[in-house]
Amino acid sequence: MDKKSFLQAGHTPTLLAAFLYFDLAFMVWVLLGPLGVGIAKDLGLSHAEKGLMVATPVLAGALLRIVMGILVDRLSPKKAAIIGQIVVLGALTYAWLVGVHSYSEVLILGIFLGVAGSSFAAALPLASRWYPAEHQGTAMGIAGAGNSGTALAALFAPGLAAAFGWTNVFGIVLIPLSIVFVVFLVMAKDAPDAPPPKTMAEYLKVLKDKDAWWFMFFYSVTFGGFVGLASSLVIYFNTQYGLDPKMAGFFTAGCVFAGSLVRPIGGNVADRIGGVKSLSVMYVFAAIFLAIVSFGLPEAWMALVVFVCAMLSLGMGNGAVFQLVPQRFKKEIGVMTGLVGMAGGVGGFYLASSLGYSKQMTGSYQMGFLIFAALAVLALVGLTGVKTRWRTTWGASHLTAAKI
Numbered sequence: 001m002d003k004k005s006f007l008q009a010g011h012t013p014t015l016l017a018a019f020l021y022f023d024l025a026f027m028v029w030v031l032l033g034p035l036g037v038g039i040a041k042d043l044g045l046s047h048a049e050k051g052l053m054v055a056t057p058v059l060a061g062a063l064l065r066i067v068m069g070i071l072v073d074r075l076s077p078k079k080a081a082i083i084g085q086i087v088v089l090g091a092l093t094y095a096w097l098v099g100v101h102s103y104s105e106v107l108i109l110g111i112f113l114g115v116a117g118s119s120f121a122a123a124l125p126l127a128s129r130w131y132p133a134e135h136q137g138t139a140m141g142i143a144g145a146g147n148s149g150t151a152l153a154a155l156f157a158p159g160l161a162a163a164f165g166w167t168n169v170f171g172i173v174l175i176p177l178s179i180v181f182v183v184f185l186v187m188a189k190d191a192p193d194a195p196p197p198k199t200m201a202e203y204l205k206v207l208k209d210k211d212a213w214w215f216m217f218f219y220s221v222t223f224g225g226f227v228g229l230a231s232s233l234v235i236y237f238n239t240q241y242g243l244d245p246k247m248a249g250f251f252t253a254g255c256v257f258a259g260s261l262v263r264p265i266g267g268n269v270a271d272r273i274g275g276v277k278s279l280s281v282m283y284v285f286a287a288i289f290l291a292i293v294s295f296g297l298p299e300a301w302m303a304l305v306v307f308v309c310a311m312l313s314l315g316m317g318n319g320a321v322f323q324l325v326p327q328r329f330k331k332e333i334g335v336m337t338g339l340v341g342m343a344g345g346v347g348g349f350y351l352a353s354s355l356g357y358s359k360q361m362t363g364s365y366q367m368g369f370l371i372f373a374a375l376a377v378l379a380l381v382g383l384t385g386v387k388t389r390w391r392t393t394w395g396a397s398h399l400t401a402a403k404i
Helices: 003-009 012-029 036-043 047-074 077-098 103-117 120-128 133-164 166-172 174-187 200-208 210-241 245-261 263-273 275-293 300-328 333-362 366-392
Strands: none
Touching (some): 012 103, 012 120, 012 174, 036 133, 036 210, 036 245, 047 077, 047 210, 077 166, 210 245, 210 300, 210 333, 263 300
16 A cells, blocks of 8 residues: 555544544444443343343444434535434433443433444544545554444443443543543544435435445445454353453453554455455355354464454454445445444444344353354355446446556
8 A cells, every 4th residue: 555645645633543443342332342341240030031132232323323324414424424423322320320220221222322323424434425436445454443332341341340230341441431422523524525424325326226235235244253252252251261350351452452453454455465365265264263262262372262263353344344335335335334334233232232132041151153154155155246346346356446
């Protein structure tokens, strides 16, 4: 990549603001996972209830991405992001001051935390609209590296909960969230050539395009695997290997950092060799590593190594998907980011909840991991089936400077 060309092409302050907003929002989105051991102990939750608890914000975030995508197109990415941040700040303030006293209240809080997960649909268009096709993979990868916020939650939340109580963690996270909110207000700027708002009929029209469904499925595996694991691994390492919540958080943070930090690399690699080729390789590796870990490795460090490898594959796959989406749906990037992001969240909800149900019904997490590995293989088969058509139609070399 020509660094000078990239810096001249877009708006760096906005790209940084999008990253920071996305990063802190994702930290909050999966917060119930790192706090899950303490919450489950105090509220007496079963394996299935723990799985649903950490999966609820993921599903809520997935569905709310549609709403956020519409707000992005109707208002602007910056205004939509501001609304989302205010809602999350309010929900956390209430949870901190009033408290969370029952399983149903945890699920309600999870729904509000889902608003943080919907940040995906605002942060990525905010950054994407500033950059030309040949830099989309890198720009979207940098903004999307905000996935690393999930690692921050795993790294710090269990220790803070042990020191101050898990309810007070909701108050502590208000500090960085408020700082980033101010930074976002100052630095973020909407691109001048934003497409005009669409009617509801136009939003629904994109669902008639089969490529939209393919992208939704592809991302449900890469991002679904990433966020599903990020939400579940603290509880997994605690239950499977008896690690205390703080150490389980460190193990989880290592896995999530790996998947987050390679997302820009995945986007850049996709810019260089093409998103289809890059994504195909990532599906193969993700399926292999998820299958390996399903057999319940004897030592926690062994599972850590395999999970890191799986997260590297899924994280690079996330970058590759969003190298492709803006090429195919440049004019509909707002609503498509919402739709594809929603599908990713649904995949994460499925993985997180299925692991809990698998453990409760069979006494093992194996079935949950194996089914998701099979989905990665199915995605690879689907991608192989559409790649020729893509490369000879909207991705043809005479139509775009980007490699498909």
